[in-house]
Amino acid sequence: LDILYDPLWALNIIFKEIYPWSLIWKGHDHLRNTMDNAMYTFEKKLLDNSEALGEGKALADRLRAEVLADYQHDGRHRTVQWYCQVLKDIVYPPFNAVVVPLVKTILDPIANAIPEPTRLGM
DSSP: OGGGHHHHHHHHHHOTTOOHHHHHHHHHHHHHHHHHHHHHHHHHHHHHTGGGGGGTHHHHHHHHHHHHHHHHHHHHHHHHHHHHHHHHHHHHHHIIIIIHHHHHHHHHHHHHHSOGGGOSOO
């Protein structure tokens, strides 16, 4: 996630609404939360399987492998969610600042031509 700081900062020069550190910190925070959840799951599974402690290390290794596979899946999913959020945070502010005013000048005359009783929430 840190490798995106420079490209995001370059976009900040053009679009002042983009703050790279806040975007990167949110990504780190989501991944840390995912890791915390994985650790909790591992501890919970160990406690739930405490009657099988005769297996010892084999049980812990098996549970660790299960939780690690889930963590890797969840981590990939969280990373994709973060990239989507970054794209949304990058695209929406300039879009709203540039495109919406242009479209508004085109659509306002059309909206004003609609009779008052038939307007929906305008």
